[in-house]
Amino acid sequence: MNLKRSPLAPDTFPVLPILTGLDMWVAETGMKYKNRPDVLLMRFAKTSAIASVFTTSSTPGAPVDWSKKCLDKHKEGSGHTTGLLVNAGNANVFTGQQGHEDVREMARLGAVTIGADIDDMFVCSTGVIGEPLDLGPFRQTLSENSLLNTQASWAQAAKAICTTDTYIKGASQTADIDGVGISICGIVKGSGMIAPDMATMLGFMFTDANISQAVLQELLSEYTRTSFNAISVDSDTSTSDTVMLIALGTAGHDLVTNVDDPKLDEFKTALQRVMLNLAHQVIKDGEGAQKFIEVCVTGAASDKAAKTIGMSIINSPLVKTAIAGEDANWGRVVMAVGKSGEQADRDKLRIAFGPHLVALEGARAPRYDEEIVSAYMKTQDLVLHVDIGVGEGAFTVWGCDLTHGYIDINADYRS
């Protein structure tokens, strides 16, 4: 299937800075995709700290199991050369004992190439599920002498990890830590929350800042909650989702070891911006997406309740199809609040579409004007604000509409 560039895609891929301590290369195995890189190999300076979060799926792929072990080892003590190997085309998921042996062999090949220990080589795979990996092309590609001759550009790296993505995704920010300018940049792939055949979400962020592993992990986990874990294309969860944050430690400031250190204030804001930008780009490449939707829930019993309600709205097929049809169907939002299982009171609910209040006090807003709200629904970026009226919990989630394009893409993928 030939996928057209998403109508929500940004105009261009941004210019991302080169970071000291990070080497990257790409290669073409030709395994599944032709005339494009499908392998990304990275080497991180010995000063690096690595943080990572993984899918919560109870049926994760072999590479997730492997990388979790690498992270556990890294947490116990760093100071080694570390690296990352990513392949696109085969997820090595549900491939039995062979899958575990194959990911180990991939790690070995990557480690030998960059001069690292095998258990310092993180591995991420994305692509088809249930098909045994063909190691031949990897072995050949990774052992070619010319591989390390030319470093890859950020755009090439972003391309090498894509599967069904219709555009390559990157973002960056700068910040100041203790008087030293640092950069944060990242690349991401993913065009559904998942499509197990092809479209896991993988996100990799890098900074030259010098931050301890514990602090880095705390920031990544916290900000993932409000970025990558606050988006949904189709409510499905990948068996391979992985988000990593690597602090290369090469910027020249002193190591930051306290998550509450005020020196990190600017860095925190910048990191959140990069992660949110990348998360939004995944939604904007949502399969068949034509609208970008923000659902802002306030007044819930707790933040957790607000998130559950937000996800109930953004995942509701009826809400998503109404938005695809540019229909100001707030009745379906009421329904989605009601089915969430969280505390809500019909008569306290306030719902606004953009600046237009559509429902309050258990009924349609008195000044509701169908024509005005319908005109708003025709815009590409929509904000739904839902106040539950029972507490102070708040959470914002993002998603996209459900269109014929989604059915087209997913109803006959493998064939």
Next chain:
Amino acid sequence: MNLKRSPLAPDTFPVLPILTGLDMWVAETGMKYKNRPDVLLMRFAKTSAIASVFTTSSTPGAPVDWSKKCLDKHKEGSGHTTGLLVNAGNANVFTGQQGHEDVREMARLGAVTIGADIDDMFVCSTGVIGEPLDLGPFRQTLSENSLLNTQASWAQAAKAICTTDTYIKGASQTADIDGVGISICGIVKGSGMIAPDMATMLGFMFTDANISQAVLQELLSEYTRTSFNAISVDSDTSTSDTVMLIALGTAGHDLVTNVDDPKLDEFKTALQRVMLNLAHQVIKDGEGAQKFIEVCVTGAASDKAAKTIGMSIINSPLVKTAIAGEDANWGRVVMAVGKSGEQADRDKLRIAFGPHLVALEGARAPRYDEEIVSAYMKTQDLVLHVDIGVGEGAFTVWGCDLTHGYIDINADYRS
């Protein structure tokens, strides 16, 4: 929009028996639908016991609040004439204080007509949300002298409660209680788990058996769990869903007051069959449905876990689109098990599509033959069997595929 009869619909509406103690009439208000009945009025003999289950939505419609109060009163003491009034076209949901006054007035109009007390008149409404009800046509229709002249047929009653249904739905069974032959019959409407604009699920079952309210309620609640609550068209939950079971008490056998009374054995089986038949008919009218899917989960940690896993599979947009595309994509089933949040072990999972084992021991089944399984996927009724391998919990759920038809119906309903 003109909806074509579902390809999964049965050939004809069945012949249902006339039950002593049940009177029913239909009428046309012309409020929303033309040239078809849209009001159903029923009167139940004084000997009747009434059981009911309602939507779990925290934003239910005013008629649900009203009927819950009627049920509470009925539980405290029966022996009155009771009745039911149903209208199709306006759900009287999210209509504020006016909605509560309107349902009371509907109940009053119905009660006067059949000679019952107002709080013995159950009311169910289905149709558009958030629009105030126009009581004028009801008042006129229900006060016409000719209304009670002609009793309605089962087919007319089934038609009067329809909204987006593409066919009318009914089922019946007979059984023996204490040497007396009794009948059970029922009608149902619904073509999505919900589409709040139009397609709530309403189910009404009737029997001439003589059974106490407490026993009746226990049976209805228990069997709803494995029938109407084990189906899903699109994971959404209506604000108006109501299922009622009325035992008219006119068959002539002694009152049954013990749920474990062996005299009820045949009745229990017959009731379950009627309820499952009606539930399946709702799925077979699922918006855009082209495949009827049974997901049978075994070997889960508990029955509850099995249901959660089953619903995760049957509600997964990726599983549903794969089936629409007749793709034997068991990788998506693995994904749906993984995201359910229930205990599972990738390496113990066994998945079969119909009689064909496709996955076991954490990998594709050794004898998996794509061609054979693909041929199976072309059949209209599919069975997915998923054994989790961690316990003895089991549950079966039913659903349908996700097609372009669903988007067509829901992307521009109100317009």
